[in-house]
Amino acid sequence: MNNKNNANQTTTPTPSLTPSSKSSWPLYLILAMTLAIGSVSYQFLTLPQSLTAGLLFICIAFWATTLVPAYWPALGLFAFATATQLAPTQVIFAGFQSSTFWLLFSGMVFGAAINHTGINSRATRLLMLILGNSYRGTIVKIALFAMALAFLIPSGVSRIVLIIPIIASFADHFGYDQDSNGRKGMLLAAAFGTFLPAFSILPANAPNMLLSGMTEALYNAPFSYGEYLLLHFPVLGFGKLIMTIGVILWLFPDKAPNQAIQATIEKSAMTKVETRLLIVLCVCFAFWFTDSLHHISAGWIGLITALVCL
Numbered sequence: 001m002n003n004k005n006n007a008n009q010t011t012t013p014t015p016s017l018t019p020s021s022k023s024s025w026p027l028y029l030i031l032a033m034t035l036a037i038g039s040v041s042y043q044f045l046t047l048p049q050s051l052t053a054g055l056l057f058i059c060i061a062f063w064a065t066t067l068v069p070a071y072w073p074a075l076g077l078f079a080f081a082t083a084t085q086l087a088p089t090q091v092i093f094a095g096f097q098s099s100t101f102w103l104l105f106s107g108m109v110f111g112a113a114i115n116h117t118g119i120n121s122r123a124t125r126l127l128m129l130i131l132g133n134s135y136r137g138t139i140v141k142i143a144l145f146a147m148a149l150a151f152l153i154p155s156g157v158s159r160i161v162l163i164i165p166i167i168a169s170f171a172d173h174f175g176y177d178q179d180s181n182g183r184k185g186m187l188l189a190a191a192f193g194t195f196l197p198a199f200s201i202l203p204a205n206a207p208n209m210l211l212s213g214m215t216e217a218l219y220n221a222p223f224s225y226g227e228y229l230l231l232h233f234p235v236l237g238f239g240k241l242i243m244t245i246g247v248i249l250w251l252f253p254d255k256a257p258n259q260a261i262q263a264t265i266e267k268s269a270m271t272k273v274e275t276r277l278l279i280v281l282c283v284c285f286a287f288w289f290t291d292s293l294h295h296i297s298a299g300w301i302g303l304i305t306a307l308v309c310l
Contacts, residue, residue: 033057048086055080099222099299100213103203106302107154110281113309114152117273120162127166134256135182136249138174139189142167143245146193147237150204151285159194174257182254192244200237202228202298225288225298280308 045053059073081092095101114120127145149159167190168183176182198204202212202225216222229237270278284305288298 033061051084052081052086055086094217095213098213098216099297100209100216101299102303103212103299104154104209106299106306107203109306109309110302111153111155113277117271117277119274119277122270122274135185135254138257139185139248140245142186142189143193143241143248146190147197147241149194150198150201152281154203154205154209156195156198156205159198160191163190163194176254176257180254181252182257185248185252185254188248188252189245192248193241196244197233197237197241200229200232200240203302222297222299224292226290226292229289277309280305 055077059077062068062073063070078092081087082089086092123145127141130141146159146163149163150156153159153162164187167186171180171183171186174182174186176186195205199208202208202223212223284301287294287296287301291298291301
């Protein structure tokens with residue numbers, strides 16, 4: 001027995017805490033290139049400018065290669081810039097003074113609250129009930145549902161990660177195999193339906209947030225949620241969605257689904273938590289849509305709503 005235990009102990013490998021040379025060479029390459037860029041730029045720039053150039057390069061390199069989680073380079077940027085006084089503290093943290101940052105933060109809280117209360121599952125079951133009449137109707141309803149998610153979940157990647165597995169399971173239930181046009185059309189309607197119209201909804205994706213934040217920081221001209229939506233959504237949002245649906249139906253025609261989904265959905269009343277969250281979100285959206293009347297920034301409205309959710 002003791003011999004057996006000793007054998008097991010001797011044969012069990014001990015995990016190594018040092019990274020292998022094969023996995024660590026991109027890190028060494030990034031550090032070497034950072035030093036090279038800093039040294040070369042020092043010949044033409046001042047020391048603070050050279051440090052800033054090297055710091056920005058190493059952050060972008062880590063974000064592009066995903067060697068470490070994305071928040072590590074970002075926090076390192078703030079820590080190094082503050083500790084070395086590359087710029088005044090109020091300049092380094094100026095982004096947190098922008099309402100755009102808090103609009104993005106509130107959108108993340110909304111997404112977490114929707115998942116926590118189960119409203120996302122209820123919306124999925126609702127989608128199960130309305131799909132399945134015809135192929136054309138299925139594509140239209142999927143695209144509209146995907147666009148509606150852009151008003152609730154601020155991240156395009158999060159929306160696609162949420163909706164694609166659901167639509168894939170629906171395609172299997174409808175009898176569309178892996179290479180069928182029906183499956184491709186359903187997946188494309190979900191992906192493009194939640195991605196393309198989102199550019200006309202201010203807090204619906206990262207590029208809008210960057211544009212709004214830079215405009216507010218550089219020109220002191222914050223965007224209005226309602227005016228931005230009214231200006232862009234009719235054509236660049238809803239019009240683009242209609243064109244996307246038409247192109248999908250033209251390029252990927254298919255027969256009607258083999259069987260309609262008979263959803264075994266529990267006809268239960270909404271819980272108090274779900275009802276409260278819907279009321280809070282509706283009030284928030286009402287203030288967002290009318291921000292041109294009361295002149296309260298969408299970021300501060302979102303922050304107050306996020307605090308209520310939390």
